Amino acid sequence: MADNATLRQLTGMPDAPSALANSALIMIDLQNTYTQGVLELVGVQPALDAAADLLERARSAGTPIFHIMHDAGVGSPYDISADIGQIVERVAPRGDESVIVKNYPNSFVSTDLDERLRALGMENLLLAGFMTHMCVNSTARGAFSLGYSPTVVASTTATRSLPGAGGVDAGALQAASLASIADLFGVVAPDVAAIPD
Template sequence: MSETLRNLAGLPAQPASLADSTLILIDCQNTYTTGTMELEGVQAALDEAAVLLDRARTAGVPVIHIQHTDGPGSLYDIEGESGAIVAQVAPRGDEPVVVKSYPNSFVETDLEQRLKALGSTNLVLAGFMTHMCVNSTARGAFNLGYAPTVVASATATRALPGVEGTVPAAALQAASLAALSDLFAVVVPGVAAVPD
């Protein structure tokens, strides 16, 4: 197996502890649970995200929810059912929701200002879709100097058309996570791999 750029650059191979991180749940919206945009393995990923969220809440770790919008009547209509955050991982109390319109959660949002106010440098990321908004946000975080950890079991994606035919969701999931772990993030297999 070849070396990752992370290893060659001397970057950490292990995740920071949850206690020293901020949990960011990306686009855990109803649109991904049914119909055109239903993701492969979405319910299992939501179950894992719920466990992660419960751990963060129990530990008093800051939680930020990200919600994508493309406006009224779209698949991501945050005023409608499709764009709503899944009840299983919905915000509670004063947990903030950052609404975005781009795959990278830092673009034209106040996410970075919120993280600076919290003094956060370590981020634990989960949500949807692995190849799109999770990938873009992890890369954006890395480029801004944050240390992201992506919890693989709490992410999911879907099959996509490719130049040589359909790319199965499992292949896209694996490739997206491998690309992130080459440099941009520590990728852990599941919630249990994130230390308290």
């Protein structure tokens, strides 16, 4: 039996992660929503630590940074008018870092993210955030479809167990979500150390 290969490998697409020097960093939904209660993610605190490390490296490198927040309205777990919906303090925006509010899993849908990136001449994207199977996956696919080259930093992502179809464990879902991105839609770097300056 032949060894497994990704569609990226079979079609000769690059498999090296993007560098900080020629990328934009997209911080997806790093909100308090995922640190408590029913939506607390498995491994959320280590993922936030890794995201904070990546963010500091990006700031030092002068990398353009975009913070994405999901808003689902007042009273929801994604209520950006309440503490629950705010970005976690240790990865919160500083200075003139852009904040984009979205209402769909794909950060490009009904936002001006694409226009802002094009204005900067950016093609390479570094993605960090939550949830791996939902908004990170959707944004990576959306970026790919728009012609960008996304790199997902796996250690900065996390997800939760799902109840449907007999249940899916968070660890299995995390692995499958990252594998589905790596098959075609983007490079998956294991951790922040794998991202070149």
